[in-house]
Amino acid sequence: MSQEAKTRPDSGYRPSEDEPYMNPRQLDYFRAKLEAWRAELIEESEQTLEHLRSESWQEPDPNDRASHETDAGLELRTRDRYRKLLNKIDAALARIEQGEYGYCEETGEPIGIARLEARPIATLSVVAQEAHEREEDRYAQ
Numbered sequence: 001m002s003q004e005a006k007t008r009p010d011s012g013y014r015p016s017e018d019e020p021y022m023n024p025r026q027l028d029y030f031r032a033k034l035e036a037w038r039a040e041l042i043e044e045s046e047q048t049l050e051h052l053r054s055e056s057w058q059e060p061d062p063n064d065r066a067s068h069e070t071d072a073g074l075e076l077r078t079r080d081r082y083r084k085l086l087n088k089i090d091a092a093l094a095r096i097e098q099g100e101y102g103y104c105e106e107t108g109e110p111i112g113i114a115r116l117e118a119r120p121i122a123t124l125s126v127v128a129q130e131a132h133e134r135e136e137d138r139y140a141q
Helices: 003-007 024-054 062-098 113-118 126-140
Strands: none
Touching (some): 024 062
């Protein structure tokens, strides 16, 4: 069995705090997790485009037409969020290749396995993220 097959998110392997941080196996695991997420988002986007292309936009009833347009607008906003998320996934994959993945972009400290499991595109440690949010709140008032 190849190293990559051993570290795919569905292989049963889970990174542990007991291992050296961001070792090759962990990096392979997160790379596979990000690539699977990316593929899923692209597939959903393609399904949405196909759905929008196949829809009849000539609804005779104005209420039905308005409802249809509202639904299409919601789908497009969701896909725009996906597009932004795809950019973040691509950036995380680039950080893996550059050897920067898993480390806070502000402090250089490890982000942590638990946080990366929950949000594999994270660029800030929990402490740095909380400080960032406090700063945003301060300026929002």
